[in-house]
Amino acid sequence: MTQPSVRTWLTLYCLAHAGGSAQSYGRLEAVVPPGVRVVPLELPGHGTRLRESLLGEMEQVVTEAVRLLRQDREEQGGGDGHDRPFALFGHSFGALVAYETARRLRQAGATVELLLVSGRVSPAWPPPHEPLHMLPDPLFTAELSRMGGIPDALLSAPTVLQLFLPSVRADLRMLETYAHRHTEPLDVPVAAFAGLEDALTHTDGMKAWSELTSEAFDLALLPGGHFFLDQPQFREVFADRLARIAPSSVRAATDG
Template sequence: MTTRAEQDRLWIRRYHPRPDAAVRLVCLPHAGGSASFYRPLSAAMPASVDVLAVQYPGRQDRRDEPCIQTLPELAGHITSVLLPWTDRPLVFFGHSLGATLAFEVARRLERDHGVVLHALFASARRAPSCPRTETVHRRDDDGLIEEVRLLSGTDSAILDDIELIRMALPAIRADYHAAETYVYEPGPDLHCPLWSLVGDSDPKVTLDEARAWSRHTDASFGFRVFPGGHFYLTSHQAEVVRLLTAGARPKRRPVEPGRASCP
């Protein structure tokens, strides 16, 4: 049986431990991404917030492990790993695929364990109830690389190194498969405050699709649009950190309450 220490070593990266922090921020990466994407954000967060970045299998120091290709399976693993960390309030920040994962893990924590998040931040992702038919995971390697270039989520120098990018393709393809085969199952709303953050020129999500996250909580809802595309947050880290810091404080007031529908 895997011990907690072994589970944490596999799944959790704690770049700047803050053991006395009152709140924990759990960051879930985008498709093809890794925990290290959140190292700068972790460094920028205040001492009051302990940051845990999730490392999916099949990349970086876990590259020898098989990738997980379905979102429910990945969400189940992450839920189990995070349970021991629920002794303090949790805030989730998920970007792209990570946003849907954050939502599904939050549902499992509420439904199966009675744990309600302090807040959930869904970044650069359409609401779960706004499906699209997408088949990027079925493309050949060149088509998959072109998709990554379009979103500008990887450093251009890495994209120009064909050997490096091809090493990352299995993880990218598996994550796209998980994201694109995900099917939302209607159920109870979350009971935590929920924010939707999006870039105004994101090719993967419309503003209406991002605003429709309001349908998935019965608590307060906030909506913020940034200049930029799918990876707007790399240019607006200070503002994202400000929002996350505010979301980690107790008794947040509702921002832009109301419910939206899919376009």
């Protein structure tokens, strides 16, 4: 039986890992519940904007993420309130950007329905590895590879990897030098996800996200290393977590 069409009830803005293209997160479109619109936020120097200059400071990155989000909302005819609800999702470096973007948006009075983060310990905690961003390219690549911090597709294509290394290094520098200065918790629910074999996270650091929100928090620990987003277990719990914030009318339509 064909499911009835469901109008868009949530836009999910996605931010990528260090050096990654947000466009690849568009594949989540096939995972999310009906009525969730997936919009990747592509940063300068990454993916489809590879020829643009990289941003070197977190404040600049957040400003650009907010600009892209607001541009999309204007194109869709919605403001920052409940008329067109939205959530943020970021993986690894993208989780840090999503967190800071959520804070910037809340300061401006926008409503963020949910912050979803994966592959990054609490921003209030330092990364669980020694700084890498100053290492020469061969050692930089070797260390990231050893920790599972580079997708296999890049490792198998050295020429392409060299093209992406500047953006990986720039993002990692921001991640490794980031200092958490916020004193008040974020009034947005947080859902966190981590791979049990991920050398770039650990359970205590993932649980510590709970200290950064005054709203609901939940953590899913899943099989896999740093890049687990294509794993069936992640896709299932990710979709379920989004479905929990669906309006009752949407749940009734899809259940029916």
